[in-house]
Amino acid sequence: MSDYNVYAARLLPRSEFFTPGHRACQGCGPAIVLRQVAKALGRNTIVVNATGCMEIVVSPFPHSAWEIPWVHTLFENTAAVASGIEAGIKVLARRKRHFTDSGKINIIAIGGDGSTADIGMGCLSGALERGHDFIYLCYDNEAYMNTGIQRSSATPMGASTTTSPAGKASKGQFSRKKDLGYIAAAHHIPYVATVTPAHPFDLIDKLRKAAAVEGPAFIHAFAPCPTGWRCGADTTIKLARMAVDTGVFPLYEVVDGKWSLTHEIEDFEPLDEYLFAQGRFRHLKNDAEFVKQLECDVHQQYEEIRARTKAGA
Numbered sequence: 115m116s117d118y119n120v121y122a123a124r125l126l127p128r129s130e131f132f133t134p135g136h137r138a139c140q141g142c143g144p145a146i147v148l149r150q151v152a153k154a155l156g157r158n159t160i161v162v163n164a165t166g167c168m169e170i171v172v173s174p175f176p177h178s179a180w181e182i183p184w185v186h187t188l189f190e191n192t193a194a195v196a197s198g199i200e201a202g203i204k205v206l207a208r209r210k211r212h213f214t215d216s217g218k219i220n221i222i223a224i225g226g227d228g229s230t231a232d233i234g235m236g237c238l239s240g241a242l243e244r245g246h247d248f249i250y251l252c253y254d255n256e257a258y259m260n261t262g263i264q265r266s267s268a269t270p271m272g273a274s275t276t277t278s279p280a281g282k283a284s285k286g287q288f289s290r291k292k293d294l295g296y297i298a299a300a301h302h303i304p305y306v307a308t309v310t311p312a313h314p315f316d317l318i319d320k321l322r323k324a325a326a327v328e329g330p331a332f333i334h335a336f337a338p339c340p341t342g343w344r345c346g347a348d349t350t351i352k353l354a355r356m357a358v359d360t361g362v363f364p365l366y367e368v369v370d371g372k373w374s375l376t377h378e379i380e381d382f383e384p385l386d387e388y389l390f391a392q393g394r395f396r397h398l399k400n401d402a403e404f405v406k407q408l409e410c411d412v413h414q415q416y417e418e419i420r421a422r423t424k425a426g427a
């Protein structure tokens with residue numbers, strides 16, 4: 115973190131637009147992310163929310179935890195709905211109708227990793243390619259949590275889920291985690307960044323930059339899920355911090371194609387401490403060789419990003 119390494123409550127906006135009383139589990143990482151995102155973006159924001167935990171927990175009719183306009187969408191069309199809202203606002207502004215005095219309206223599309231990396235990917239790619247001025251935020255809890263912890267293409271290798279169960283024949287998830295930041299950056303959009311709820315000032319800083327750019331911005335938010343990760347509700351922030359310090363989830367930014375690490379790691383924390391703080395990896399406790407291989411993969415991925423940063427790519 116470059117500018118926001120001083121933690122002081124008074125630096126945070128006091129207003130809340132994602133309010134208490136929603137039905138997320140205790141310690142829900144995605145809910146903490148959304149609370150911080152709402153603080154960063156403020157009242158002048160329209161939320162477009164795909165199906166998933168964060169849609170379900172806020173929308174038991176007639177209640178909503180959002181204090182700002184909120185639209186529920188399918189997995190498939192979330193980015194398209196956000197694109198349509200952006201286009202509509204442009205037309206109204208051109209005709210000098212509504213909105214014109216309110217300053218910039220932030221449009222944020224929100225989806226889980228299943229929604230983003232799998233089912234909604236085509237639509238997201240189209241919206242990024244067309245250059246709509248909106249933010250897409252993926253809260254990545256590394257599985258389809260809302261329907262019972264099924265693997266997604268963003269589930270990390272070795273994690274046990276209900277559709278990649280660990281057992282005699284399997285070590286859990288068999289493939290490497292799909293790299294959403296790389297995919298978004300490959301669309302040559304103005305802004306891509308990774309965030310976690312354990313780095314709130316970095317998150318707020320990045321969300322504000324994402325809102326300020328003209329054109330699409332993609333934010334990949336790491337979001338521990340105590341229910342699906344089989345960990346304590348009080349470990350969410352600790353795990354998010356460990357994910358960064360082990361190199362599992364590098365914090366970086368890609369501004370107009372230029373990569374930079376926003377929290378550089380010199381000495382990685384050991385991966386096993388991060389893994390074994392979660393029940394979804396407990397079957398790997400007697401498999402030191404596989405854990406070593408996972409750790410090598412994590413470091414290799416980190417060095418790839420460091421190389422891009424140095425090359426000014």
Ligand SMILES: Cc1ncc(C[n+]2csc(CCOP(=O)(O)OP(=O)(O)O)c2C)c(N)n1
Nearest residue numbers: 165166167226227228229257258259260261
């Ligand atoms: C096309 C489609 N397939 C399946 C479902 C059922 N469904 C509802 S929520 C959900 C899980 C969503 O997973 P993710 O996007 O990762 O969000 P999370 O539940 O983890 O918040 C699924 C599969 C659906 N609503 N639409």
Ligand code: SF4
Nearest residue numbers: 138139142167339341
């Ligand atoms: S299952 Fe996970 S993501 Fe869903 S509400 Fe509970 S803690 Fe949050």
